Amino acid sequence: MSTPVTTPSAAEIEYPDCDGRPMSDNTLQYRWIVTIQGNLDALFRDRDDVFVAGDLLWYPVEGDNVTRTAPDALVAIGRPKGDRGSYQQWKEGGVAPQVVWEVLSPGNRRGELKAKFEFYQRFGVEEYYQYDPDRGRLRGWLRRGVELEEIENITGGWRSPATGVHLRLEHGEFLLRYPDGKPFLSFLELVRQNEESQAEAAKATRRAIRADERAVRARRAREAAEAREMAAATRAVEAAALAERRAARMRELGIDPDA
DSSP states (O other): OOOOOOOOOTTTOOOOSOOSOOSOSSHHHHHHHHHHHHHHHHHTTTOTTEEEESSOOEEOSTTOSSSOBOOSEEEEETSOOOOOSSEEGGGTTTOOOSEEEEEOOTTOOHHHHHHHHHHHHHTTOSEEEEEETTTTEEEEEEEETTEEEEOTTGGGOEEOTTTOOEEEEETTEEEEEOTTSOBOOOHHHHHHHHHHHHHHHHHHHHHHHHHHHHHHHHHHHHHHHHHHHHHHHHHHHHHHHHHHHHHHHHHHTTOOTTO
């Protein structure tokens, strides 16, 4: 007698939040991943319908916990913000992340990159960007029909259709800018910029205080000068009045005050 085999239902299948692999292999790769994900998150901070994540496992098929990958950064337009243990596409209205990023390290293998590309092509990614900070290389693919086709001359300047982010590789330096032209900044650069802004604001406050103090001193000097002028004018009027009274008294006594 054979033993029946029970197949677990989709509800019973576990979808782990971790694949046991590190987020990055070195500090340079990690810094770029955090910079890209953080700035993308900041870009869409006022959009409740855009979800941005970094190193989050993406399960595209319900009932399949083997087919998965974790982009270094992903943007899912049309999905609400909020914390997730993984991106389970069937729970996200069937919406696949439209934009994904991979930051390479010397440890990446050709086969691994090929598998990731095929995953993104198969499951509907519209834009795929790949940056290698060690070699200073930038590549990108844009979906045309059912295929992800490589973007020609992306290093000379490219604007992401979905996010509006500008990409450029200049003398080996990767430049990322917001749609309004402001540069992507690392956390350290943001802290430094904030400190500089605070220092400049403090200087401006001190300059304003000094200007106010000078204005107060100038006003007080004007008021003092005006007070002196009024006092002098009052004394002159009083002296003229006294002289007139004396002249009138002399005339009463029959004395010519002008003699």
